[in-house]
Amino acid sequence: MIVNLSQIHQIESVAQSPFYLCDDAVFGINYDRIVAAFSARWPQMILAYSYKTNYIPWLCRLIRDKGGWAEVVSRLEYELALKVGQDPARIIFNGPVKSADDIELALLNNSIVNLDSAAEIDHLLRYAQTHPDSLIPVGLRINMGLSDANGCSQIQNQLPVSRFGFSPAGPEMMQLKQRLQAIPNCQVVSLHGHTSTSSRSLACYQTITRTLCEMAEWHFPQTVQYINIGGGMFGDVPPEMGFADVPTFDQYAAAVGEVLQASDWAAANKPTLVVEPGIAMSANVISLVTRVIGIKTIQNRTLVTVDASVFHTKPTQHSRNQPWTLIPADESARSSGVFSVVGSTCMEKDYLLTDVSGPLPQVGDYIRIGQAGAYTVVMSPPFINPAPAIVAPHGENFKIIRTRQTLDDMFKNYHF
Ligand SMILES: Cc1ncc(COP(=O)(O)O)c(C=O)c1O
Known part of the structure; x- marks a missing residue:
């Protein structure tokens, strides 16, 4: 399933980044x-x-x-x-x-x-x-x-x-x-x-x-x-x-x-x-789309911060890199390099991708990470951020099969 920038923008307008794509x-x-x-x-x-x-x-x-x-x-x-x-x-x-x-x-x-x-x-x-x-x-x-x-x-x-x-x-x-x-x-x-x-x-x-x-x-x-x-x-x-x-x-x-x-x-x-x-x-049915929020270099290491976390793509935090693609937000040329993709939580080990090489993302780009369908959605309770939406694209259209969690969804069983 190929998803282009305009589809991502359409989905984002109702589902908000990050979100899962379900094929x-x-x-x-x-x-x-x-x-x-x-x-x-x-x-x-x-x-x-x-x-x-x-x-x-x-x-x-x-x-x-x-x-x-x-x-x-x-x-x-x-x-x-x-x-x-x-x-x-x-x-x-x-x-x-x-x-x-x-x-x-x-x-x-x-x-x-x-x-x-x-x-x-x-x-x-x-x-x-x-x-x-x-x-x-x-x-x-x-x-x-x-x-x-x-x-x-x-x-x-x-x-x-x-x-x-x-x-x-x-x-x-x-x-x-x-x-x-x-x-x-x-x-x-x-x-x-x-x-x-x-x-x-x-x-x-x-x-x-x-x-x-x-x-x-x-x-x-x-x-x-x-x-x-x-x-x-x-x-x-x-x-x-x-x-x-x-x-x-x-x-x-x-x-x-x-x-x-x-x-x-x-x-x-x-x-x-x-x-x-x-x-x-x-x-191989689910991939995660996450937006690039920032890029920093620390001791010659390039760290790309995104709005999702490792719990969305590999809650077991295994050491393998899943397949990924960059969806650039514009047509300007991207240089190539080695970088890691780090997540939105405050955990040091929140690495979605480690030392991968390819076109260097820029702020506003999207990264799509594949092979995210097994033991992910079911094993990632919302941590720091609400659970993302899950969207099934069908041709030009898409169906929301889980809406993004709200604060009320997350806390409705708590007694304040
Ligand atoms: C009884 C049983 N059946 C099937 C499975 C599915 O295994 P997998 O997801 O590795 O195919 C499991 C996973 O632990 C299991 O415990």
């Missing part, structure tokens, strides 16, 4: 590409969009319209899915903290609930006792051990173990089975293995898929209908972000399909494969 067409394309890749390898597949990654209702609604599923991890997200008109039977409720009430609501609605802990089995037991005549389908999240060929953990941040789900082996598994067998009207229909890794490698997906198929075959061969490998895949990542070995959707799908086809249990039972992409669906 909803790209969101739809990401959905179609992921579904095409996986269904070519395993026709029974479902894409359940990971709400937590970016739950802008406008995007959640597009998922509903495309017949996609919602993957939620809290009551708030569950209720949001209902509010956007998502069919409750197409909601997957994950997450480590679900109350008895949450589980009851989701089960009554025929949503898929993937249980994560012994406390949730307690809730299930009580629900089953109060609904003795219903057959209750549930899912289990399985804890994944993922290490590379050298035995190094692949779990995010190289943590030694994942904290989610039930251990797939040893006495914990036996205890779990005993507890489930004591609930005669419950049936395990889904096994879930999402595991966030730093590498997002094909090998991790193969291990997850293989482990889930083995668990199904060994423990619940007659009842499992869903093999849910979770999200965590790379999407389209521009080379300047410096990631090595970024698999394509086709490569992920081929790696997973190969394991499913090699499993006798999967070949015979044809489970539905579930993927829950978040980053791969949303990162």
Whole structure:
């Protein structure tokens, strides 16, 4: 999506800088590409969009319209899915903290609930006792051990173990089975293995898929209908972000399909494969437009101050520079140089871009920073300034899909 200066001025007149641009067409394309890749390898597949990654209702609604599923991890997200008109039977409720009430609501609605802990089995037991005549389908999240060929953990941040789900082996598994067998009207229909890794490698997906198929075959061969490998895949990542070995959707799908086809249990039972992409669906959908407010040089370093902050583009404050473009406010020539883009907060480490080279911005120019769609809008509470508007350009027009926050919005829950 190309946006020119006159469109920016038009948007700014109603939305004020900084603002997000949402390319909803790209969101739809990401959905179609992921579904095409996986269904070519395993026709029974479902894409359940990971709400937590970016739950802008406008995007959640597009998922509903495309017949996609919602993957939620809290009551708030569950209720949001209902509010956007998502069919409750197409909601997957994950997450480590679900109350008895949450589980009851989701089960009554025929949503898929993937249980994560012994406390949730307690809730299930009580629900089953109060609904003795219903057959209750549930899912289990399985804890994944993922290490590379050298035995190094692949779990995010190289943590030694994942904290989610039930251990797939040893006495914990036996205890779990005993507890489930004591609930005669419950049936395990889904096994879930999402595991966030730093590498997002094909090998991790193969291990997850293989482990889930083995668990199904060994423990619940007659009842499992869903093999849910979770999200965590790379999407389209521009080379300047410096990631090595970024698999394509086709490569992920081929790696997973190969394991499913090699499993006798999967070949015979044809489970539905579930993927829950978040980053791969949303990162390249949103960019931030921010206005250049000042330029200064301190000890030979050029610092370009803008009216947005690092929390708008990368609240996790990772060290990678996202792709960016300069939208000059006039036609005068710009010299080239190395500079950093610093934000509107009073934090020293408020760097949106660090030591990038290109045309040197001038006051009044705009900088557009891409790859700002995953874990940004949802993870950046207003800090010092209100949350920016989100705008979806459609040809010459645009639609405001979130208005800029006001002082009253920000403080309405406070007691003065
Ligand atoms: C259960 C579950 N599914 C899907 C995702 C989406 O992961 P990503 O945004 O990396 O694709 C997450 C993220 O943590 C998750 O916890």
